[in-house]
Amino acid sequence: MGTFVVLGGQVGGAKLADGLYHLLKRRLTVIVNTGDDFEHVGLAFSPDLDTLLYTLAGLASPNAGWEPQGETRRLYEMLKMVGGPDRVPLGDQSLAMPILRTEGLAAGRTLSEITRGFCQHLGIEANVLPMSDDRVRTQLLTEEGAVSFQDYFSQLACEPVVTGFHYANAAEATIPEAIVNALRAPDLEAVIIGPCNPYHTVRPILETGGMRELLRKQGAPVIAVSPIVGGGALQGSAAKMMRELGQEPLPRTVAMEYYKLIDGFVIDQVDAEQAEGLRASGIEVLVAPTVMRSLNDRVDLAVQVIKFARHVATVKAEAAESGA
Amino acid sequence: MGTFVVLGGQVGGAKLADGLYHLLKRRLTVIVNTGDDFEHVGLAFSPDLDTLLYTLAGLASPNAGWEPQGETRRLYEMLKMVGGPDRVPLGDQSLAMPILRTEGLAAGRTLSEITRGFCQHLGIEANVLPMSDDRVRTQLLTEEGAVSFQDYFSQLACEPVVTGFHYANAAEATIPEAIVNALRAPDLEAVIIGPCNPYHTVRPILETGGMRELLRKQGAPVIAVSPIVGGGALQGSAAKMMRELGQEPLPRTVAMEYYKLIDGFVIDQVDAEQAEGLRASGIEVLVAPTVMRSLNDRVDLAVQVIKFARHVATVKAEAAESGA
Numbered sequence: 001m002g003t004f005v006v007l008g009g010q011v012g013g014a015k016l017a018d019g020l021y022h023l024l025k026r027r028l029t030v031i032v033n034t035g036d037d038f039e040h041v042g043l044a045f046s047p048d049l050d051t052l053l054y055t056l057a058g059l060a061s062p063n064a065g066w067e068p069q070g071e072t073r074r075l076y077e078m079l080k081m082v083g084g085p086d087r088v089p090l091g092d093q094s095l096a097m098p099i100l101r102t103e104g105l106a107a108g109r110t111l112s113e114i115t116r117g118f119c120q121h122l123g124i125e126a127n128v129l130p131m132s133d134d135r136v137r138t139q140l141l142t143e144e145g146a147v148s149f150q151d152y153f154s155q156l157a158c159e160p161v162v163t164g165f166h167y168a169n170a171a172e173a174t175i176p177e178a179i180v181n182a183l184r185a186p187d188l189e190a191v192i193i194g195p196c197n198p199y200h201t202v203r204p205i206l207e208t209g210g211m212r213e214l215l216r217k218q219g220a221p222v223i224a225v226s227p228i229v230g231g232g233a234l235q236g237s238a239a240k241m242m243r244e245l246g247q248e249p250l251p252r253t254v255a256m257e258y259y260k261l262i263d264g265f266v267i268d269q270v271d272a273e274q275a276e277g278l279r280a281s282g283i284e285v286l287v288a289p290t291v292m293r294s295l296n297d298r299v300d301l302a303v304q305v306i307k308f309a310r311h312v313a314t315v316k317a318e319a320a321e322s323g324a
Numbered sequence: 325m326g327t328f329v330v331l332g333g334q335v336g337g338a339k340l341a342d343g344l345y346h347l348l349k350r351r352l353t354v355i356v357n358t359g360d361d362f363e364h365v366g367l368a369f370s371p372d373l374d375t376l377l378y379t380l381a382g383l384a385s386p387n388a389g390w391e392p393q394g395e396t397r398r399l400y401e402m403l404k405m406v407g408g409p410d411r412v413p414l415g416d417q418s419l420a421m422p423i424l425r426t427e428g429l430a431a432g433r434t435l436s437e438i439t440r441g442f443c444q445h446l447g448i449e450a451n452v453l454p455m456s457d458d459r460v461r462t463q464l465l466t467e468e469g470a471v472s473f474q475d476y477f478s479q480l481a482c483e484p485v486v487t488g489f490h491y492a493n494a495a496e497a498t499i500p501e502a503i504v505n506a507l508r509a510p511d512l513e514a515v516i517i518g519p520c521n522p523y524h525t526v527r528p529i530l531e532t533g534g535m536r537e538l539l540r541k542q543g544a545p546v547i548a549v550s551p552i553v554g555g556g557a558l559q560g561s562a563a564k565m566m567r568e569l570g571q572e573p574l575p576r577t578v579a580m581e582y583y584k585l586i587d588g589f590v591i592d593q594v595d596a597e598q599a600e601g602l603r604a605s606g607i608e609v610l611v612a613p614t615v616m617r618s619l620n621d622r623v624d625l626a627v628q629v630i631k632f633a634r635h636v637a638t639v640k641a642e643a644a645e646s647g648a
Contacts, residue, residue, distance in 0.1 A: 042427030072398050078420035083445035092416045096402035103366030121407035 002187035008194030009033035009048030011065035014055035019298030029182040035138035035204030134173035170207040190309035193224035221263040264312040326511035332518030333357035333372030335389035338379035343622030353506040359462035359528030458497035494531040514633035517548035545587040588636040
């Protein structure tokens with residue numbers, strides 16, 4: 001059995017990573033979006049990294065997967081009382097990693113090193129890597145101006161109409177060597193794009209430091225799992241954004257986003273009738289239950305995705321041979 | 325009725341300031357020790373300022389006056405879980421002011437400005453002023469080396485034998501103009517030194533930027549309240565430090581610490597028999613119940629101290645006239 005790379009962020013990405021982690025342990029590398037990182041009350045927040053760590057450590061809330069279970073907001077209540085900003089409802093436990101991250105960055109440590117430290121202490125064996133140690137910031141271009149996802153989500157309640165995206169500093173940022181090594185590992189079996197918002201969770205990773213080209217050049221199949229199920233997103237605002245961008249909220253729209261990058265695509269069973277159309281465009285398609293309500297669901301989906309990736313690898317190898 | 329200045333820190337100083345505040349409101353200026361300020365997990369902690377603010381805002385825990393009532397430690401538990409330091413048991417609510425303080429200092433605001441902002445939001449009308457906007461750090465010289473009070477208290481459990489004190493940067497630090505103005509106010513009635521540790525709470529204030537000379541030169545009487553009651557300190561390690569410094573833990577030792585500075589001295593009723601000896605050395609003495617268990621106790625003591633200060637002012641004026 002070889003190694004696997006999964007990339008993404010958000011709760012959906014974390015859940016699939018968790019399923020894969022249960023099967024693969026240290027043979028799993030997770031590349032995490034940091035384009036939605038933000039600074040607030042002087043602290044460095046990395047929401048996608050923290051969501052993943054809570055999830056892999058088994059600490060995440062079942063209902064609000066981006067924070068630990070049983071979260072409280074005592075500090076936040078006092079913060080507001082003494083005049084602090086109220087726009088981000090800070091959780092008490094959720095502030096521990098941002099505080100240590102801020103301290104670590106100020107001391108000159110990289111985000112990768114800091115994240116590795118958290119993983120070691122939480123007993124996470126997977127290789128969790130931020131997409132870059134350089135600062136990349138996704139801006140949602142809206143009819144009301146450019147905003148961070150954090151502001152769009154918590155201050156603007158996802159209301160402004162989205163017209164586009166800008167990934168500030170993505171081209172200039174470099175990919176950490178650990179990511180390059182994971183993608184060039186001789187035993188790499190597949191790269192999996194998690195069921196995440198294609199625009200502000202996956203694309204920032206692809207736009208960073210030539211990642212898209214790196215993924216295209218490596219030999220293992222690239223598989224994406226659709227975040228769109230039954231015409232909507234399970235969580236987040238992907239479907240809303242698609243409509244505003246003039247696209248239908250369908251798996252096909254996601255597949256087109258990853259055009260020329262993916263070899264296989266996983267869609268939910270409720271969208272089974274769309275499989276043929278997708279296959280006609282030359283992509284291998286797996287129809288599977290992709291809604292992960294329990295830990296079992298995560299592992300079941302991971303099992304199917306791994307099996308599918310191996311199938312796609314075989315198809316890809318055969319195509320290469322017949323092409324050669 | 326004129327204005328009053330009280331100086332000090334710790335829970336004892338905060339309680340007396342609270343009693344005075346109930347009587348004087350905006351006619352009270354509190355000068356607060358910042359020599360025990362410390363940096364931890366990248367945040368700027370000002371324990372004496374925070375203790376005072378919780379107390380004046382009516383938020384302080386009755387049992388642990390340095391933190392808000394009903395404090396929880398959820399963030400701290402998570403902090404330890406992800407590899408953070410465990411030496412300071414951080415409270416959730418107690419982190420709000422340090423976080424905003426750190427952010428404010430990084431943005432170039434002074435400690436005075438930041439403190440004023442907290443007071444405004446907490447509805448505190450007293451004029452609360454840190455002893456300096458410059459960094460002054462008290463070091464306890466012990467048989468095991470120099471340590472901060474924070475480390476002495478929370479890491480070393482107050483165990484090392486104290487041999488002396490060093491107030492790093494005190495001479496170079498400047499006194500904020502607001503303090504100079506309060507001490508030069510034409511209607512200033514008295515300066516009161518709170519019942520606090522003379523060595524690491526009061527002396528840093530006196531050593532900072534010529535404060536001792538400033539206090540001597542202003543005309544109003546200086547009154548100190550003894551932190552030593554019945555041979556011990558009510559809270560903290562003042563008595564232990566006195567013994568280690570070869571002094572008896574008696575009010576007289578405190579009075580000697582303020583030699584040539586104070587005009588009046590307040591001792592507890594349990595030490596009444598020591599009043600005569602103190603008067604013989606030329607100080608006006610008030611014997612009063614100084615143990616503040618309730619808000620009523622604080623106000624009662626404040627009433628007595630104000631009355632006593634006015635008596636001392638009369639005596640001082642008469643002495644000046646007869647001397648003239």
